Amino acid sequence: MTKWIVKMRLFTIFSTLSGVVFSASAATIVTNADGSSTIVSDATALQKEAELSLFKQCFPYVPPIKPAIEDSKAANQIQLLSNDAKVIQGNKAIFNGDVNFTQGNRILSADEIILYQLTNILTAEGNVILEDSSSTVKGQALKANLDTKDAELSQVNYLLHGQAANGEAKKVYITNSGENILMQRSTYSECPLGDNSWVLRASSINVDNVEESAEAYNATLYFKDVPIFYMPYFTYPTTDKRKSGLLFPSFENSLENGITFSQPIYWNIAPNYDMEIIPTYMSERGVHLTNKFRYLVDGQSGKLNVEYLANDKKTDSDRSLFHWSHNGNFNEHLNLNASYTQVSDNDYFSDLDASAGSRDSNTLLRTAALTYNTDMTSSQFEVRDFQILSDSTSSTPHKVLPKISFTGYKQFDTSAIELSSYNEITNFSHSDNNMYSGIRTHIEPSITFPYQRPAGFAVAEFKLPMTYYSQTFNESDNKNFSNGYKGELEEQVVRVIPTARFHAGLNFERPTSWFGHNITQTLEPQVQYLYIPYENQDNIGIYDSSTIQQDFLGLYRDRIYSGLDRIADANQFTVGLTSRVFDDMGSERFRFALGQIVYFGDSQVGIAPETDTTVDNSEVTTSSIVMETDVKISHNLFINNSIEYAIQDDLVRRADAAIEYRFDKGQKIQLNYRYVENTASILEDENSSVNSRINQIGSKFVLPINSQWDFGASYYYDVENEITQDAFAGIKYEDCCWAVRLDYGYRLKNHNINTGVTEFDRGPTLMFELKGLGGIGTDMDNIGTSSLFTYGEPFQLRE
Numbered sequence: 001m002t003k004w005i006v007k008m009r010l011f012t013i014f015s016t017l018s019g020v021v022f023s024a025s026a027a028t029i030v031t032n033a034d035g036s037s038t039i040v041s042d043a044t045a046l047q048k049e050a051e052l053s054l055f056k057q058c059f060p061y062v063p064p065i066k067p068a069i070e071d072s073k074a075a076n077q078i079q080l081l082s083n084d085a086k087v088i089q090g091n092k093a094i095f096n097g098d099v100n101f102t103q104g105n106r107i108l109s110a111d112e113i114i115l116y117q118l119t120n121i122l123t124a125e126g127n128v129i130l131e132d133s134s135s136t137v138k139g140q141a142l143k144a145n146l147d148t149k150d151a152e153l154s155q156v157n158y159l160l161h162g163q164a165a166n167g168e169a170k171k172v173y174i175t176n177s178g179e180n181i182l183m184q185r186s187t188y189s190e191c192p193l194g195d196n197s198w199v200l201r202a203s204s205i206n207v208d209n210v211e212e213s214a215e216a217y218n219a220t221l222y223f224k225d226v227p228i229f230y231m232p233y234f235t236y237p238t239t240d241k242r243k244s245g246l247l248f249p250s251f252e253n254s255l256e257n258g259i260t261f262s263q264p265i266y267w268n269i270a271p272n273y274d275m276e277i278i279p280t281y282m283s284e285r286g287v288h289l290t291n292k293f294r295y296l297v298d299g300q301s302g303k304l305n306v307e308y309l310a311n312d313k314k315t316d317s318d319r320s321l322f323h324w325s326h327n328g329n330f331n332e333h334l335n336l337n338a339s340y341t342q343v344s345d346n347d348y349f350s351d352l353d354a355s356a357g358s359r360d361s362n363t364l365l366r367t368a369a370l371t372y373n374t375d376m377t378s379s380q381f382e383v384r385d386f387q388i389l390s391d392s393t394s395s396t397p398h399k400v401l402p403k404i405s406f407t408g409y410k411q412f413d414t415s416a417i418e419l420s421s422y423n424e425i426t427n428f429s430h431s432d433n434n435m436y437s438g439i440r441t442h443i444e445p446s447i448t449f450p451y452q453r454p455a456g457f458a459v460a461e462f463k464l465p466m467t468y469y470s471q472t473f474n475e476s477d478n479k480n481f482s483n484g485y486k487g488e489l490e491e492q493v494v495r496v497i498p499t500a501r502f503h504a505g506l507n508f509e510r511p512t513s514w515f516g517h518n519i520t521q522t523l524e525p526q527v528q529y530l531y532i533p534y535e536n537q538d539n540i541g542i543y544d545s546s547t548i549q550q551d552f553l554g555l556y557r558d559r560i561y562s563g564l565d566r567i568a569d570a571n572q573f574t575v576g577l578t579s580r581v582f583d584d585m586g587s588e589r590f591r592f593a594l595g596q597i598v599y600f601g602d603s604q605v606g607i608a609p610e611t612d613t614t615v616d617n618s619e620v621t622t623s624s625i626v627m628e629t630d631v632k633i634s635h636n637l638f639i640n641n642s643i644e645y646a647i648q649d650d651l652v653r654r655a656d657a658a659i660e661y662r663f664d665k666g667q668k669i670q671l672n673y674r675y676v677e678n679t680a681s682i683l684e685d686e687n688s689s690v691n692s693r694i695n696q697i698g699s700k701f702v703l704p705i706n707s708q709w710d711f712g713a714s715y716y717y718d719v720e721n722e723i724t725q726d727a728f729a730g731i732k733y734e735d736c737c738w739a740v741r742l743d744y745g746y747r748l749k750n751h752n753i754n755t756g757v758t759e760f761d762r763g764p765t766l767m768f769e770l771k772g773l774g775g776i777g778t779d780m781d782n783i784g785t786s787s788l789f790t791y792g793e794p795f796q797l798r799e
Helices: 046-060 072-076
Strands: 013-015 019-022 028-029 036-038 076-079 084-088 093-102 105-115 121-131 136-143 150-160 166-173 180-188 200-210 213-224 227-238 250-253 257-262 263-270 273-282 286-297 298-314 317-329 334-343 363-373 375-388 399-412 418-431 435-452 456-462 466-472 490-496 499-506 508-515 517-532 570-583 590-598 618-623 623-633 635-647 651-662 668-676 696-706 709-720 723-734 738-751 760-768 774-777
Touching: 093 121, 105 136, 121 150, 136 166, 150 180, 166 200, 334 375
Parallel strands: 019 227
Antiparallel strands: 013 019, 028 036, 076 093, 084 093, 093 105, 105 121, 121 136, 136 150, 150 166, 166 180, 180 200, 200 213, 213 227, 250 257, 257 273, 263 273, 273 286, 286 298, 298 317, 317 334, 334 363, 363 375, 375 399, 399 418, 418 435, 435 456, 435 466, 456 499, 466 490, 499 517, 508 517, 517 570, 570 590, 590 618, 590 623, 623 635, 635 651, 651 668, 668 696, 696 709, 709 723, 723 738, 738 760, 760 774
């Protein structure tokens, strides 16, 4: 696949009678903590900080924008200094030699200044420099009206404050107290002074400082003195302010979709509404239309994306996507959060570049939750559904229509007792008529006796989960449901399973030294006893439960299954030890955790129905040993490792490791490894066409060669199937004026272990940016975002 992506931060285009209009859009609607709204650029805070640092290096001569003078008397006061002065009473005053004229935020200097008293007109000749709150203009001659603050200059060089914009003009007209600037026979660039790597030359440019935009007529864009684009009419913002119009088009060429052309249209509807419409032509498929709408109203924010491809030439079908996400606070207690995504077919994400979801999406969540919180309570009304991108109905989960839950908590000032209760009623339904559905009512009061001291802690907890199921199903499907469940269900089930847990730990610490440095080392042993009596639960269907993957913290959970459909019996004792090392600044440099569970009898409750009714509960067995290690060798170098080892089976069930180096400028290089013996034991849904074992090595990094060159890459290899899953490499050159980046990606789309059929997506991507005019593609800071594997930080060290 050959891919040419073009993306310009600055320009948008729309047709007019006079030619083509360019404008800009680079903003994000942000909801603040107090519910107010702010429009900011799409860059992250880290990127802003990096850009600011680069700006200071490239443009140290650019002055900041001056604040307005509040005092009207001081704003109108005139001060004039010169080496020589001549006054003709009632006519004019002539000043010569280093003349400096000041009025408010406006400063004028020249070799000669003449002030005409009757008309209040000022003229200046020779080395004229005019500076106001937003710009500095240098020229040979000036004529200005001190009453209206209008001015006319010739043979001009200008610099806009607070930004890199600069250029030249034969004539400059300043009107409306500097709110409007008209430049004739002019140029515009955001390169450093003297660097003309790119420059925009126009017959005239009109800058509106109120609207924060500029218009150019008969404009030609030059790069390295070579004309590359002509525009009869061109408008652009002088700040990050959003502006309606057509965004810069994008081009792509691939074997899958053929020649692809996109022409985004941006519509700045209002300060709190905007929309982007993207028609895309694909020679192998047809016309694909995307509509992205964003809103922000009274603390409520969200986005609505709609995509439609009529009569796909390859599939001979209409294809579509709908996505809605919303989050907002009605007041300090009430919150609404919703998300809904729907696609027309299972291959939508793998075939098309979607505005929501990702290429590896296989489950689309649709949910809405209305939550009311107080200091001691939390109430929620939730609905939940899924779209499973699979032809198999056995993997389709139950819908939640609806779930009503309430959690209450009470702590007493004069007692260490804590009371709490979790309560819910949930209606589960299913799209398959051959599946079971049900209503679950659950009440779970608990009483806790906590004891917390610097030297240690102890917690005794007692719960009484009480659950009532009212289940509906066809008797003919019982013990053979379409999701593969073989249990024999009952229409009415009452389940009461008391739970007792005691968890305690001690904190030991000692001062010592580590490689000549003073440190503090801790030893933190923990023990827990958990007892849950056995109750056969095969008469309850699986609605929202699955196995939870084991880790060190999981050794101290009282549940091994998520959801409420299965509460596994337990008679077990957990022992664990954690050791940490803190430097003299209190930063954690080393963490080691080791733990294991001793079972006094095997657990009989599982996701699948019981098959062995003669389990000997007198046998003492142990769980896998779980070990985790984090090391901060320096403020740049980190190491992480975790492993789950089953002693009795002499088997590593799960392992992962990572080593990471963090550069001072925030970039990272990470090598990682991940191993899971059998994912089917976690998912409870074995897929015969996919290897259930994960055995993978990978890396992701960006290496700064110097201040101008960056090299980045990522690579992931499936050791089990001996195949590359994802590979990416890119190199970037950047200076103060422009940047270019070339990438090559190689991604596994599909691999079937039975048929051996493997599909890849590969190809180069070229990105180019003219600073201030935006660019082609994305920047190096977001390297690898198109990868199947995003950056992960497994480290648990405390700063």
